Amino acid sequence: MNRAVKARVLLADDHALVRRGIRLILDAEPDLAVAAEAGDGAEAVALARDGAAVDLAILDVAMPRLTGLQAARELSRVRPELRILILTMHDNEQYFFEALKAGAAGYVPKSVADRDLVEACRAALRDEPFIYPGAETALIRRYLDRARQGDPLPARPITEREEEILKLVAEGHTSKEIGDLLVISAKTVERHRANLLQKLGLRDRLELTRYAIRVGLIEP
Secondary structure, X not given: OOOOOOEEEEEXXXXXXXXXXXXXXXXXXXXXXXXXXXXXXXXXXXXXXOOOOOOEEEEEOOOOOOXXXXXXHHHHHHOOOOEXXXXXXOOOHHHHHHXXXXXXXXXXXXXXXXXXXXXXXXXXXXXXXXXXXXXXXXXXXXXXXXXXXXXXXXXXXXXXXXXXXXXXXXXXXXXXXXHHHHOOXXXXXXXXXXXXXXXXXXXXXXXXXXXXXHOOOOOX
């Protein structure tokens, strides 16, 4: 008897217990199997660059080094055939649109992963966008409200580079450390940080950190 071919999943989350729970969910399915694991976004990208035999990447949003969205953008460049899903603790419409822009099929809140993740994986593998049940009404209502006001999609408040710097600032890195990581000068980092404060209407590093937690770039 022929055994069904399983789609191979790359699972990236910085919590080993979360990865273990998701692996149990996926490996129990006849058509899915976790083939590789990563503890952060940069490791996930490295695995993909090294040619890991995977069909789908599931990426947590808030991870060290690279967030799930940052990793998704890079994976879309280096492995355009790879399907991507974002996993998040935050139920936020902005993540849905950011996930799509980053090259993902959509996102799944961790609170409903046991119920919806398998179907999300199958939708992504069919190259279809996934909106978890319960989100459609709110998304459509908000979209229509913005369309009536002439602003159909939520605007991205900061650039990708500013997002990288915001995450590193919130993680406690100094301007010199951030400059070394991103191969830019400390003065350039300070300029980006000043722009972030101005754009977001914030006063200091503490408020930047709170904002980064609120939008899911880091976990509290």
